[in-house]
Structure formats: C-alpha cells, structure tokens
Amino acid sequence: MNKLTAKVSPSPSTVAPAVLSPPDPSDDTTREGGAMAEMAGWEGDGGAGCCKHCPLVGIRRVAWGVVLGGAVALAWTASTHSAKLVLHRLHAPFFITWFCSTWNLLFFPLYYLGHLIRADQRQCPVTLFRQCSEPLREGEVPLRVLLRGSAPFSVLWSLSWYLYLLALCRISTSDASTVLCCSQAFTFLLSWIGLRDRFMGVRIVAVILSITGIVMMAYADGFHSDSITGVALGVGSACTSALYKVLLKRRVGEVCPGAASVLLSCVGLCSCSLHSWLCVLLYLTHVEYWPFSQPMPWDMLCVLAVLLLAFNVLVNLGGVLTYPSFISLGVLLSVPASTAVDLYLTGTSQLSQVRLAAAGIIGTGYLLLLLPEHWDDSALRWLGGLWHGDWNEDSMAGEEISIEGGASTRPKPKPTSVAALA
Template identity: 50%
Template sequence: MKKHSARVAPLSACNSPVLTLTKVEGQLRPPPAPSCAAPAPSGLEEGGRTARPSWSCSGPRLRKLSWGLAVALCVCASWAGATQLARLTFRTFDAPFTLTWFATSWNCVFFPLYYAGHVCKAAERQSLKQRYRECCRFFGDKGLTLKVFCTRAAPFGVLWTLTNYLYLHAVKKINTTDASALFCCNKAFVFLLSWIVLRDRFMGVRIVAAILAIAGIVMMTYADGFHSHAVIGIALVVGSASMSALYKVLFKLVLGSAKFGEAALFLSVLGVFNVLFVTCVPVVLYFTRVEYWSPFDAVPWGNLCGFSVLLLTFNIVLNFGIAVTYPTLMSLGVVLSVPVNAVVDHYTSTIVFNGVRVIAIIIIGLGFLLLLLPEEWDVWLIKLLTRLKARKKEEPAESAGDAGSGPQKSRRARPPLAR
C-alpha cells in the first residue's frame, strides 16, 4: 500500500546502533546531510553585480533537525540508562542470560504498539487480522509459516540473544564506559562485512575508520594492563559487536528491507521465538546453579523491568525514529552515551581515566563518526571548497570595482573650470 511505502531494515540489530542498512523505498541515495544549504543566486543586483546567496533554513528542515535532537537525546538516555541499570542489577542478581531472556521477551509488544499507532493515525484503519496478514507478506507469498519461522526468524533470534548476552556478560567484567565505547566498533564490522559479502562500494575513509576501531580495541586492552579479567570483558564486547554486525548483514542479504509494520512484526516474532525456544536455557542454568538466585522474592523485579523498558525504548526509537529525522542524528545519540557513562562511572566506580584509555575512547568515537559520512561526502566537500574559492575571488573584484568607480564619479560631477 502507498501509505506504508517507507522500507527500513530493523535498525537495532540486537541493540546495534548501526544505521548503514537503512533503506527507503524509491530512494537510491542516502538522505541529504542535515545542514542549511545556500540557494543558488537568483539574479543580478542593480549595477550588474551578482546577488550573494542568503543562508536560510526551511521550516521542514528545521523541524526535522529538532526531531533529530530529541531522538538523539532519547537514544543516548535509553542506551546509557540500560547499560548502567544492568550493571546495578548484577550486584544482587548475577544472571546475565536470564536478564537477556527477560528483556528479549518484551519484544513481543512491538507489533501491538505499532498497530495501536496505526489505529490512532491511519486515515483508513484496518483490522488487526488484516494488518497482520499484510505484514506477513514480508516473509513470502505463503506468509509466516512454520518452515519460514524456523529457517528465517530462528537464526536471527539466536544472533539477537548472543549479542545481548555477550554484551551484558561483559558489563559484569569491565566498566560501562569501556563497554559502550567498544560496542561502537560494530559499525566498522558492518562495513567490512558489507564490503565483502554485499559488495558495497569501497570507501577509503571507512577503511581508515575500521583501522581506528581496531586500534582503539588494542589500546583499550593495553590501558587495563592486559589482565585476564579485562581481556575477557573486552573480548566479550567485541564478540557482541561482531554478532550484531553479522545480524545486520545477514538481514540485508536474506530479507532485504521491511516496511515499518513488517519490521515491528519481525521484532515481535523474535520475541515469540525467545519465549518458545530460549526459555529452557535459563531454566537449565538455574537448576545447574550456573545462574542461581535464591530466594525468589529477592529478585530485583524493579531493576529487571526498568532495564527491559529502557531497552525496549531504545529499540523503538532506533527502529522508527527514521520516520521523523535523519539516521545520522540518531547514530549520534549512541556516541553521546559514551561520555554519559564516563561521568556516571567517575562518580560511582573506581575507574581510572588514564591517557591511554581516553585516547582509545576518542579514537573509537572518531572512527564511528567517520563511518557516518555519506557516500558522496567527497563530492560535497569539493563543491563546498569550490564555492568558497569563488566567493573569495568575487570579493576582491567587487572591492576593486567600488574603489575604481568612486574617483570616476567625482571627476564627472566636477564642473568645468572657467577660463
């Protein structure tokens, strides 16, 4: 249907802030950068001078930038809050896989929330059954059959669970600042896998960004003195980022892109898979006392529910925020979560921000920002430099013309001398 023509890949990718696989139907190039461009000169002023362009921002663009700021702040707050709350939860509830299972089960509410929004905003409302059947076309002509569920949804459910579990297990061993900074490397892994598997366009600046990400990982390990505890935590985060990147690339390769309703249904299917097939794992871990909590009344349900709500908010905003703003601004919210976690860790833990750790965080953040550059960034940069050079050449010419016209006018205006 035309009303739901926007197509996106589920952006969270197991909590992945990577947005490189976003796609809008009928749009071959990424959306323009959120900047205020100058319009071309419309004509000539009196006297034959070229009119200078007036720099102004249109109303829709300002509105989109405002929404982008709000979305970025929401992404930052939810991602940093979920990481900090997970760290706090492990003080009394040492069960990262159980926490992963509990939070992933909340994915089941994605499609009901989407349908509630459809009922509130759609001009032609469809019944729940009609909307479900239409969204099921994403899985094929036969819809969501048992075979499709096992072959297409189940592998992504496994990758989703692994990504969450590895990240939460790493938060137990290293501070949240290092974990959130290292997880930003998943964008570099997505680029490398997309370049190899999907044959995406080669970009030198993104290769540099990937090298910076790898260098940041090594420096982060060196900052902790290569202790086994820290090395294991860093390896777990890198593994989580790798699983997230694999999820992203496989989704693009196997399923392509999805409408907003289809994305919501897909994420809900992952929640159903988690409830049906993954529930046995935390039960086994409980009875084998690998993840044992006792007494049952001592479980911090407030922390578990708070973490799940924050993670659900993060996924909702990151998946559907593209409808109101630019993907680049949404990604900036993830980068901002690193300094937020650093401030919280400074006051709540014994983290030592030595020079090596700070440089590693800056390098990883710089690599992440380089990966946000659009494919035509070099063309835009050349055009901008060309305009600046043209303006510099025009200004001396205009000033010279003004200086030369002044004496001539005064000579013409001078009356002839009487003899």
C-alpha cells in the same frame, strides 16, 4: 534555453532493524527515503504531497532528531547501568537476556498504537500485520514459516546481549558502550566482503581506528587484568550485532519500520518459546542458580526490560520522525553519558588517559562511518565550484538536493547521483 532539471525521488528501500546498536550509517540515504514514505503513509495520502515541499517539515524532523537523539543516549546509558545493577543482585546473564528478549513481543502492538494515533485510514491488527510482514514473507506463507525464518535472528539477538552482559561483569559501563560502538565498523567489513558493498577508503580508515581503540582499551589496565576478557566479550557482542544486520540485509534487504516491528515481535516470540528450556537447563545444572529463599529483583528486571524496549523502539522506529543520523549520534553520545555516570557513582575525579584516547579514537572512527556514500564527490564538486568562483550560482544550485527526496536542479545532468554533504 531552460536549464536541464532532474528530480530525485525517495528511495523505496527503508530501514533495517538494529540489535543493541545504532542503525547502519552507510544506508542513511536509503533509510531516510523509507522513513519519509512511512511517515507519509501514517499521515495519509492527502497531506503527503503538500508536506513534502514544506520547509517546516525539515525543521520539524531536525527538532525531533535532537530530542530522539538525546532520548536514545539516555535510554542506552540507563539500561546499561541498570543491567550492571541487576547483575550484582542476580548473577544470571542468560536468564536476564531471556527475560528482556521476550519483551520484544510488544514491538508490533506499539507500532499499531502509533498507527491508530497517526493514520487517517485505520486498519485492523490482522490486516496491518499481513501488510507489514509482506517484505519478510516474500509471498503467501503461513505464520510458522515466518517464525522459523526469525529463529536465526533470535539466536543472534540473544547471543549479542548475553555477551554484552558478560562484558559488563568485567569492565565498566563506559568501556562496554565504547566497544559496542565498533559494531558499525564490523558491519561495514561484513557488508563489503559478503554483500559486495561499495568500497570506501574513509571507512577503511574508520575500521583501522576502531581496531586501534579496541587494542588500547584492552590493555589499559595491563596484561593481567579482566579488561582484556571484558573487551573481548564486548567485541564478540559487537560482531554478533553486525552479523545480525548483515544477515538481515542479505536475506530480506531493507525493510520499513512496520516490517521491523513484525520481525522483532517474532524474535521475541522465538526467544520466549525456544530459549526458555535453556534457562531451565542452566538452572538445573547450577550454572545460573539462585536459591528459592533469595528474593528475585523483579522490579529491577522490569525496569531494565522497559529501558531496553524503549531504546530499541527509538532506534528501529525513530526514523519515521527524524533522520537516522541523529539516532546514530545519540548512540555515540551514550559513551560520555556513561562515563559521567561512572564518575558520579564511583566518586573518582580522574580518568585514565589511555581510556580517554581509546574512546576518542573509536568516536572518530564512528563519525567517519556517518559520512554519506558519495560525500567525496560532493566535496570535490563544491570545492571546484568555489575555486572557479561560480559556486554562488550554478554550483550551489546544482548541489541542492532535498533531504526528503524532493526535486533538485542542476546545470548539467550527471551520470551518477550524489548525496548531499552532511
């Protein structure tokens, strides 16, 4: 008698845009399915079916993951250090935030450029824009309603980057990057409380480790230093970023990379039109003032804006080419990269042991958050099969689940789906 077989189809839900932070690791399985659907749409319907079952597709996506993960780490490290250099020349964090946020207008044009390069059946920009904005609009609504719905996300986006720039004025780039990695822990807490997500003990442990690392980082230089204020501002930036993602998931759900490009373009348009008056108000009140005789560092501002745009493009659209876990690991790798650049620029040969311990604790919590949702079930089933000695045949065959969402065979049907152990 033939064994029962079960097929696992790709999940229809997809990736949500991130703001100055990695994608939510709790949704890696969902996002990978959406990324495969998006890639299949770009490559055309003809080659999608045969490419799904080709083993070279997984190897290619892993190779892309290594490249894009390194690119994410380099982009975030370079943008953080460029922001610190710009702040030395121009102490106007809100103006820098406004200038960099307006560059988000280029998200959809860049997405459309990728569509022209990869798609077999090319569409006009207006048609593709309407198609990508359907998950955001939830029906036939005018563009002004879409812009009005994007205004809260624009405020959270600008506030997160503004607090991060204020933190860079008081702490080093490596400390700021380390604290920002705690955004994933805050995202899990808000999703668990507000969205009733599944409770996971390992992620509670990750949250405790992240909070412990934050406390150690704050008091690394003593009680009477700027480290406490800088770390507090960094925590505020991480919380705002987490609130952005949870609010997006609550109002819209999971959106594909095309919808993410539309949303971020609307965020850039809202920042350009709504926040410009606040820049003028801060200048007239001399809160952020620079004399006309002082040359503006437009070259450094443009370099910073390009680096931030590249980082956010890789984070939000990189799931089309690779698995989101590689993007998340790339953000974590930006912490040692920033530390190495700080050591090179400052010329110091020793690191604070408290900071190293805090960074290690936060990094451990970050890695725990990358575990899939049902990793414990998969581990227990694999260990059970190994204990009974039949793991070579039935257990391994039962646990083989394609990452792209292809078919998988099991000796017995299970009531719940189990994610593969990473």
